[in-house]
Structures are given as structure tokens and as C-alpha cells.
Amino acid sequence: QITLKDSGPTLVKPTQTLTLTCTFSGFSLSTGGVGVGWIRQPPGKALEWLALIYWDDDKRYSPSLKSRLTITKDTSKNQVVLTMTNLDPVDTATYYCAHTNYYSGSYSFDYWGQGTLVTVSS
Amino acid sequence: QSALTQPPSASGSPGQSVTISCTGTSSDVGGYNYVSWYQQHPGKAPKLMIYEVTKRPSGVPDRFSGSKSGNTASLTVSGLQAEDEADYYCSSYVGSNNPVLFGGGTKLTVL
Numbered sequence: 001q002i003t004l005k006d007s008g009p010t011l012v013k014p015t016q017t018l019t020l021t022c023t024f025s026g027f028s029l030s031t032g033g034v035g036v037g038w039i040r041q042p043p044g045k046a047l048e049w050l051a052l053i054y055w056d057d058d059k060r061y062s063p064s065l066k067s068r069l070t071i072t073k074d075t076s077k078n079q080v081v082l083t084m085t086n087l088d089p090v091d092t093a094t095y096y097c098a099h100t101n102y103y104s105g106s107y108s109f110d111y112w113g114q115g116t117l118v119t120v121s122s
Numbered sequence: 123q124s125a126l127t128q129p130p131s132a133s134g135s136p137g138q139s140v141t142i143s144c145t146g147t148s149s150d151v152g153g154y155n156y157v158s159w160y161q162q163h164p165g166k167a168p169k170l171m172i173y174e175v176t177k178r179p180s181g182v183p184d185r186f187s188g189s190k191s192g193n194t195a196s197l198t199v200s201g202l203q204a205e206d207e208a209d210y211y212c213s214s215y216v217g218s219n220n221p222v223l224f225g226g227g228t229k230l231t232v233l
Contacts, residue, residue, distance in 0.1 A: 009213055037222065039168075046125060046212050047160070047168065049222035060221050065124065096167055107215040107222055108158035110172035 002026035004036075005009065006097045006113035011122050022080040022097030022113060026077075029055055029075050033103035036080040040093040049084055050091075052103060087120045090097050094118075126151065126212055126225035133231040134202045142228045144195040144212030150223055152193035156186060156215035159188055160196045162227075163208045171210075199230070207232040 008020035020038070027034055047120040051071040052060040061069050068082045080097060094117045098109035127145040134140035144151065144159075151157055157175045160168035170179050172188035175195060185200045195214070200205050212225040 013199065026191045039222075039224075047162075047213075049213070049224060051220060067172050071186045084211070085186040105170075105173040105179070107156045107160075108170055108171070108213070109160075109168075110179055111168040112169075 002099055003040045004097050004099060004111060004113035006116045007097060010093065010117060010119060011117060011121050014088055014120055015018075016087050018082075018084045018087055018091070018096075018118060020082045020084075020095055020116065020118075022082075024078050024097075024099065027099060029053075029073050029078070029080070031045050031055055032121070033101045035100045035102060036073070037095060037098050037100055037109055038080075038082045039098060040091075040095045042090070042093040045104070050084075050095075051099070053080060061062040063121060092120045093119065123216060123220055123223055126214060128210075128212060128224060128225040128228045130226070131229045131231065133233055134199075135233045136202050136204065138202050139198060139200045140187045140202060140230065141196050142210055142212075142230065143224050144197070144214075146193050146195075146214055147221075148193055150193075150216045151190065151195050154215045157188065157190060157191070157195040158213045159186075159195075160213070161208045162208075164213065166176040168211065184205045202232050204232050206230060 006023040035054040038050040094115040101112040159172040
């Protein structure tokens with residue numbers, strides 16, 4: 001059974017760096033084709049894809065946020081970490097991590113974490 | 123890259139069918155067979171309903187179907203049920219440097 005749990009601070013000040021952790025079970029990020037992505041959703045607004053990391057450490061970023069994002073994986077801990085620098089109140093959103101498989105359902109996310117609401121405010 | 127275009131709202135009565143569109147360009151929806159659809163109930167995480175334009179994950183009722191024509195993808199929900207009332211989002215592959223682009227979402231109301 002695949003599960004993901006996204007976690008991070010609930011309140012961050014403007015200009016600070018946000019670090020989010022996705023801890024998962026039921027799959028390994030060393031298995032061919034497997035990936036974990038991050039998606040966010042501002043309150044009352046649409047989903048926005050942020051970043052994606054694959055089993056082979058291939059990384060992809062949203063072009064509009066690329067300069068502010070870093071995604072890494074720790075296969076031994078079954079974790080994926082997303083950092084976002086220079087936060088602004090517009091970054092207030094629920095952040096989700098999600099599982100994907102390049103060889104099955106490419107570029108779709110079939111399992112999602114429960115989401116973590118991050119508020120950016122001074 | 124602008125979001126894919128979805129109607130803000132759609133509605134239908136129980137038992138009816140409703141179709142939600144997702145319009146992009148030849149660089150995204152029209153260029154690849156990697157369109158996905160997600161259902162999201164209030165306060166919940168999205169749930170994958172359709173992937174690769176027409177495929178249903180295990181456990182998704184066959185009342186949900188996907189299709190594509192040119193630069194527009196569509197999600198059809200047949201035999202509408204009360205529990206289908208939710209927000210629906212499409213997404214498409216755009217290219218190796220920007221693999222996922224979401225639509226603006228459609229709120230489906232079951233009358």
C-alpha cells in the first residue's frame with residue numbers, strides 16, 4: 001500500500017526559506033520509473049505543479065519557480081525534500097507531494113499526501 | 123506557460139451525463155497523449171481519475187471516461203451521482219523541461 005505524508009512548517013515569514021518533507025512508504029525511489037512530485041494549491045485556487053524527482057535523480061522544475069526551488073531525495077529514508085527560497089505571501093498554499101511512475105501513467109500522480117498548509121506572513 | 127483552459131463550472135442532474143473540457147495548444151494537450159484528470163472534494167487531496175487521455179486507474183468507476191480531439195481533452199461523467207460533486211482538474215505533459223501543466227479547474231455541481 002502506497003502512502004505519502006507531506007510535512008513542514010505551518011507559518012513562515014516573508015523572505016525566509018521553506019523546507020517541506022515528503023515521507024513515503026509502499027514504494028522505493030530506487031525502483032526504475034518511480035518519481036515523486038510536489039504540487040501546491042493556494043486557498044480557493046487551482047493546482048500548480050512545482051517539481052518532480054525520478055528514481056535516477058533526474059529533476060524537473062516549474063519554469064516560473066525554477067530559480068527558487070530545489071528537490072532532493074534520500075532513498076534510505078524514503079523521503080523527498082523540497083526547498084523554496086525567498087517566500088512571499090503569494091506562496092501561501094497547501095503543498096502536496098505525490099507519487100508517479102514514468103513507465104505507468106506517465107506524468108500523472110496516482111497517490112497523494114494529505115497536504116500541508118503553509119502560510120507566509122510576518 | 124499559461125494554465126490549461128477549463129470552464130469554471132458545470133452541472134447536471136442525477137443520472138445525466140456531463141462533459142468537462144480542457145483546452146490547450148498543440149504544444150501540450152494536442153501534442154501528447156498525456157492528459158490526466160483529477161477529482162478533488164473540499165478539503166481533500168486530489169484523486170487521479172483518468173490518465174493518458176482515456177485510461178482509468180483501478181477502482182475508478184467506468185462512469186468516468188476521457189477523450190481528446192485536437193487541442194481539447196474532455197472528461198465525461200455518465201450517470202451522475204451526488205458524490206461526483208467536486209472540483210475537477212486536467213493536466214497535460216508539456217515537454218521534458220515542464221512535464222506537468224494543470225488546468226484552472228471546474229466545479230461540478232450535481233443538481
